[in-house]
Amino acid sequence: MRRHYFLEEYCIIAAERRKRPSNFRRERGTETSDPRTCPFCPGNEEMTPPAVAVYTDEGVGSDGDERVRNWWARSFLNLYPAVTAEPLPPTKEWVADRARGFHEVIIESPDHDGDPSKFSRQELERLVTVYRDRYACRIADPGVKFVSIFKNWGRVAGASLSHTHSQLVALPIVPPALLREMEAIRESPRCPYCSLAEREAASDRLIFENDQFVLIAPFVSEVPYETWILPKEHASSLEGLDPRGLEELAEALGEALRRQDRLLSGPAYNYSIRQLPHPRYHLNLRIHPAMSALAGFEKNTGIFINSVPPEVAARELREV
Amino acid sequence: MRRHYFLEEYCIIAAERRKRPSNFRRERGTETSDPRTCPFCPGNEEMTPPAVAVYTDEGVGSDGDERVRNWWARSFLNLYPAVTAEPLPPTKEWVADRARGFHEVIIESPDHDGDPSKFSRQELERLVTVYRDRYACRIADPGVKFVSIFKNWGRVAGASLSHTHSQLVALPIVPPALLREMEAIRESPRCPYCSLAEREAASDRLIFENDQFVLIAPFVSEVPYETWILPKEHASSLEGLDPRGLEELAEALGEALRRQDRLLSGPAYNYSIRQLPHPRYHLNLRIHPAMSALAGFEKNTGIFINSVPPEVAARELREV
Numbered sequence: 001m002r003r004h005y006f007l008e009e010y011c012i013i014a015a016e017r018r019k020r021p022s023n024f025r026r027e028r029g030t031e032t033s034d035p036r037t038c039p040f041c042p043g044n045e046e047m048t049p050p051a052v053a054v055y056t057d058e059g060v061g062s063d064g065d066e067r068v069r070n071w072w073a074r075s076f077l078n079l080y081p082a083v084t085a086e087p088l089p090p091t092k093e094w095v096a097d098r099a100r101g102f103h104e105v106i107i108e109s110p111d112h113d114g115d116p117s118k119f120s121r122q123e124l125e126r127l128v129t130v131y132r133d134r135y136a137c138r139i140a141d142p143g144v145k146f147v148s149i150f151k152n153w154g155r156v157a158g159a160s161l162s163h164t165h166s167q168l169v170a171l172p173i174v175p176p177a178l179l180r181e182m183e184a185i186r187e188s189p190r191c192p193y194c195s196l197a198e199r200e201a202a203s204d205r206l207i208f209e210n211d212q213f214v215l216i217a218p219f220v221s222e223v224p225y226e227t228w229i230l231p232k233e234h235a236s237s238l239e240g241l242d243p244r245g246l247e248e249l250a251e252a253l254g255e256a257l258r259r260q261d262r263l264l265s266g267p268a269y270n271y272s273i274r275q276l277p278h279p280r281y282h283l284n285l286r287i288h289p290a291m292s293a294l295a296g297f298e299k300n301t302g303i304f305i306n307s308v309p310p311e312v313a314a315r316e317l318r319e320v
Numbered sequence: 321m322r323r324h325y326f327l328e329e330y331c332i333i334a335a336e337r338r339k340r341p342s343n344f345r346r347e348r349g350t351e352t353s354d355p356r357t358c359p360f361c362p363g364n365e366e367m368t369p370p371a372v373a374v375y376t377d378e379g380v381g382s383d384g385d386e387r388v389r390n391w392w393a394r395s396f397l398n399l400y401p402a403v404t405a406e407p408l409p410p411t412k413e414w415v416a417d418r419a420r421g422f423h424e425v426i427i428e429s430p431d432h433d434g435d436p437s438k439f440s441r442q443e444l445e446r447l448v449t450v451y452r453d454r455y456a457c458r459i460a461d462p463g464v465k466f467v468s469i470f471k472n473w474g475r476v477a478g479a480s481l482s483h484t485h486s487q488l489v490a491l492p493i494v495p496p497a498l499l500r501e502m503e504a505i506r507e508s509p510r511c512p513y514c515s516l517a518e519r520e521a522a523s524d525r526l527i528f529e530n531d532q533f534v535l536i537a538p539f540v541s542e543v544p545y546e547t548w549i550l551p552k553e554h555a556s557s558l559e560g561l562d563p564r565g566l567e568e569l570a571e572a573l574g575e576a577l578r579r580q581d582r583l584l585s586g587p588a589y590n591y592s593i594r595q596l597p598h599p600r601y602h603l604n605l606r607i608h609p610a611m612s613a614l615a616g617f618e619k620n621t622g623i624f625i626n627s628v629p630p631e632v633a634a635r636e637l638r639e640v
Binding site (some may be wrong): 008009010012014016017019063079080081082083122146149151152155156157158159167169171172173175176177178179198243250270271272273274288290292293294295296297299300301302303305 | 332438476477492493498530541590591613615622
């Protein structure tokens, strides 16, 4: 049982459990998609709400000025939003504030069969630049307290459409999990993420590093082959990175996705970016392969049981 | 966005999201099991560790005294444990206490094709009685601070073998999630679970009730068709129930599983029992159908997005 670096959270690393037998056949969700009917493909822009930003070689525009279809990324409000900008009709007893905010879909590539683990260096750099741009836009809204950027890849990881895309949800609150982090960070003389990035880089949990970033299998991995990307120098959000920082983040993300793809044969996964508009927060990106179900024990206790020690995961991801 | 009854936790109810399209084909995990090789079937007891308790019409025994094979439930230590009673070799830096404890597998029925949603009243009563017995046994251990009893049904809910079984994990700590609950409970003049059981029973989220229990779709449902079973009269754990209470709990559990099975066509699900050896805690059993993946947003924020309002879920579960 391992305690989180600086929070009152635990996970159980139980390598023995990896050997347990199963009498279920594993099936892969198959994909039934056709670019002609894919709402995320170039040519089908009218199947989605109007873009809030269209990224092209000529700069950032909107649907209006790009009747050409040469965009490389495009963001629009989700047709099926978790949060909305418009006030909703008031409801009865016990209802907390309606979820006011923004829910964007970010199409990462015009290529219907695009796969981030196969993205070129340029595509990855464009991707993190789009993340920074969308983050900066939404966090500037005075009603927004937190911006979640995340990606669900593959059906078992929660994707409903296969054309590669990320999502952004801008919330009117800081999620309690982040508040708890901030509380622990405030109590610590030195940034605990700065410390852990330094210590993990010198440990057997390091997978890759460049000048500005480390890619690690965290000591407290909740799921098999979980990885984190952390800036070595303190930065609170993507806005705190310089152009070279964005390039190196793109490189680290590419390393993470390619290594995971090769080792685990194209797994479904989620990744998400944790950042806050507070100088003491420390940007981090977490990748969770969707290899194990969240089962009754986790739901009962909030404690994860992980059958692959991060030291083993890191070695395999380094060597692949 | 809804706030938890008494904790700083939120979920987002977004009914619109239910309508979103998918281009993935859904596949059901198929089962490839054979009673002749199933380690949980009568006749194959030597394929498992020795039983810690064997439940028969003649009372509770052990493997030794039951060469007859007429057991109706059997519990043994998990061959692939998350926690173990033996000390493990010490390890290096940052490692929290080793997970000392007990990890049991509880076979709920000798029938290889048994399905709890089809259990008879007698089978359900036996099941909750076994839960109480195993709980009482483990919580009496001075090193044990919390006992988690849970069931994973179906591969996507985390089951690795299909023969119906539950698990028990006895931990040397109270999980932080439960500590937070206890903190809020201590600050409240009246037990917040007693209040919510009363209020929900009078709301459109009630699904079923008998003299001692309510079955509700909680106001803060994290996943579609989540249900909770709560005693109306305060009880901290299964040990606080009288024989009539156990019968009524069995009835409520049967109602929950049968209604869910019919409405959702035999879904995979988890259920788990929350209880603490503290007089102010309030026993509750939570059932989570495994219908949606834990996706990037949930991992990023700890906030769940649920596309089925509990008021809709309760109506459908009442009417089925």
